[in-house]
Amino acid sequence: MTPGLNEPHASRPAADEACLEPVRRGIDPLVFEQSRPGHRGLDLPPAGVPEAPLPRLLPGVALRAQPPRLPELSEPEVVRHYTRLSHLNHSVDLGIYPLGSCTMKHNPKLNDELAALPGFAELHPYQEEDEVQGMLRLMWELEQALCEITGMLRVSLQPSAGAHGELVGILMIRAFHRRNGDAQRDTILVPDSAHGTNLASATLGGYKIVELPSSDRGLIDVTRLRQSLNERTAGLMLTNPNTLGLFEEDICRITSLVHQAGGLVYYDGANLNAILGRCRPGDMGLDVVHLNLHKTFSTPHGGGGPGAGPVAVGPALEPFLPLPLVQQRAGAFRLDDDRPLSIGRVKGFYGNIAVAVRAYAYILRMGGEGLRQASGDAVLNANYLRTRLHHLYHVPFDRTCMHEFVAAALKQKARGVLARDIAKRVLDFGMHAPTVYFPLIVPEALMIEPTESESLESLDAFVEVMRRVDAESIEAPEVVREAPHSTPVRRPDETRAARRPVLRWEPDIA
């Protein structure tokens, strides 16, 4: 029995009490518990050769004392088990997933199919460049597309995720200042609305952080910025639109002020979905940008699977890009390792290449107009939700937003219901919850990002759920406080679930 799980929920039909106990919990028995001697998924044909005594093939130390305790199941049992498991968590394939900052949009299945084509999926990273010209060309063309989308000069596809891209960007900024004899620049400015990874990346890169308080409009306070800039400033990291879903209206002044002070400006591109095809970080004066291909460009994410965080740079940082870059020479594509100022390698081989294939397929299929429409629809959907919900939920910066907005469950808190409770209650209606308690500057934050994939009907259904949860916070707050009521797992003990998760099955040795 997994510790920290709550009581069973009652909605499933109870059958034969004893043997269906786990079904009533909504949680399948483990494959090991389902194992029955003799159940088989596959019958192997007779070997056709005499059995060789194992010790002749393997040295004794490599031999098990006993055969492994593998579960025995038939194919339908395995299929049902894993299909049921796959439904224990909410996913974007099951319903709306308005998890702010994460851009949980629909990822066309075609892009998965293309990434799985044998010509891509079965390449070996040690193959000769002449044998992988197609892949190198794809990397090259994806780089060109990302340059066009961001307005930057060159892109490294190497980093594995947004946070990794941030670190790479910071290391390039550091290399730039050292090269200029400016090693005394030891601080990075970060707005107080920033994603936690920004502070972590700058710190890992060896920098001190100076936090910039947001203005009362939820934006970078230009006066405070000017006061904070000095000869120790290495750069500023910002997100635009920022994590409140608001566009930094003074962006061009901000980048030019930092440049005048000798610093560089980092663009956290996690929110690129809001501006695709409309404006470009390069045109706003940014020096380095990371993109989260798994957010904006069609790789399913959220389960901890591979992502990719390419970094795009302008002229100042181009010499410092990690190795290798794809070059086109004499009609062929080559991996260029000869870049003396490069910060070096940041990832093995080609990076998370299947993510790049999906992004490439997505961008080609959408085209410029399609990407532009995606950002327009994402912004429209967020504003629709904001204007339908702001009477019920306090919205601290209540004006036209970009692809997401941040509400604050303050009225509900006064009734004894927290943002966390609201998030849990939303799950009961087959929807994912908004992001909660981020950004940190908004108390009881509910950060809502519908993305462009949701239809009007789906947005209306979400509004209805949020309306109902608000009504419950008045009429039956305990229903919200005790939610979720219908999920397979209710409220785990948050500390024990994080600190002492039970992730392995241990055989019962007795």
Ligand SMILES: *Cc1c(COP(=O)(O)O)cnc(C)c1O
């Ligand atoms: C998701 C996110 C990141 C980090 O990206 P990962 O790919 O998860 O490492 C950074 N900044 C913001 C604003 C984000 O939403």
